[in-house]
Amino acid sequence: MSEAPNQPTAEPAAEPVVTPIDALAAAVAAVLGPDALEVAVAYGEVTAVVPRDAIVEVMKRLRDAPELAFINIVDVCGVDYPERAERFDVVYHLLSPSRNARLRLKVTTDEDTPVPSISGVFPGAQWFEREAYDMLGILFTGHPELRRLLTDYGFDGHPLRKDFPMTGYVEVRYDDAQKRVVYEPVRLNQEFRNFDFLSPWEGTTYVLPGDEKAKTS
Template sequence: MSLEKLNALAERAKTDFKDGILDVAFAYGELTLTVERERIIEIMTKLKDGEHYRFHQLIDLTGVDYPKRDLRFDVVYHLLSLTKNLRIRVKVMTDETVPVASLREVYPNADWYEREAFDMYGILFANHPDLRRLLTDYGFEGHPLRKDFPMTGHVEVRYDEAQKRVVYEPVKLVQEFRKFDFMSPWEGASYVLPGDEKASS
C-alpha cells in the first residue's frame, strides 16, 4: 500500500475533520485515525461517501481493552476502498457506561459486529435496535474478552445423567488446581534435558 497515498489521505482528513481527528498514526504501512466519539457518524459517513475517500466497505469492527485507562475501550473500525485501493483503521475511545453511536445506518453490516463487541467486551452502542448477546449463552455472566475476566469463567456446563439434561454450576476449583509450579513436563524424570534450567533450580 502506497505510503504517499496514505499520507495524502491523512492530510485531507485533518483538513476535512479538523478537531474531530484526535490522532493520526502510521504503523506497519497502515494509517490509523483516532476520532472524537461524538462525531463518529459524521466522519464515517464522509469516509464512505466523500469523493476523496470512497471507503464503501466496513471490513471489521472490534474492541480493545485497556483496563488501566479511564476510557478503557477502543472501538476499532477497518475500512476498505476498492476504488482508491486503500485500507484505513478508525478508532474511538469509550468506557463501560458511555455508548458509541451505532453505524448501522452508514454500514448495515455493523449490526452483528456491534453485537459481538457488546457481547465480548460490554461496549454499548446507541440506537442499535437489537443489542443483545451474539456468541455467548443467554445467562452468561460477564464479557469474556475483557482483560479482567477470569480464565476459568464463572460457570461450568455439564450433562447430568440423573437429570438427563445440561446443567450450569458455579466453577469450583480445588486449591491444588490454582497452584502452578511452571516446571517442565519432564519434572521428576531421572534425566535432565539439555537447556532445561528450571529442572535444576
C-alpha cells in the same frame, strides 16, 4: 584587475517527497476537519481518532467523499485498557477499493457510556458491534438487535475484558438427575491447583514407552 574566484552556486533545496500514505492522511484530515482529534500513520496504515458522538457523521463523510470513498466496513473491534477512565478503544477498519487504501478509526468509551451504532451507514457493522458487546460489554445505541452473539444464554461477564478470570465464573455440565444442562460455579480440582510445571520427560521414576531406545549401554 584580477577576476574574483568562482563562488560555489547553492543547490536548490530538494522538495519533500509526499508518499501516497501521507497524502491519504492529509486527505482524511481535510475531510474530517475539526472532528479529527488526531491523524497519524501507524503500522503502515492511517489512523484517525474522532469524538465518540460524531462517529456516525464521520462515517458518512468518509464514505461519501469522492477523494476517499471508504465504502467497505472490514471490522469493528474493541481494545481494553482497564487503567484508563474510558477503558475501551472502539476500532473501525475501513477499505476504499477505488484507492486501494485502508483506514483505522478510533473512539473511546467506558463501561456505561454507549457508542452510536454505525449500522445505519454500514449494515455489515451489525455483526461486529454485537461481537464487541458480547466480548467486551461495549454498548451501542441505535443498534437494531444488540444481544450476545458468541457466548451462551445467561453467560456472566465479558471474556475479552482484561479483568475477566481465565477460568470464567461458571462451568457447564449435563446433570443426569435433572436431565438438563446446569450452570455451577467453577471448581478447580486439586491436581490443577498444584501443577508442578515439570515436563513429563523429567522427574519420573519409570521409563516412558520409546525412551528405552535412547538408552545406551
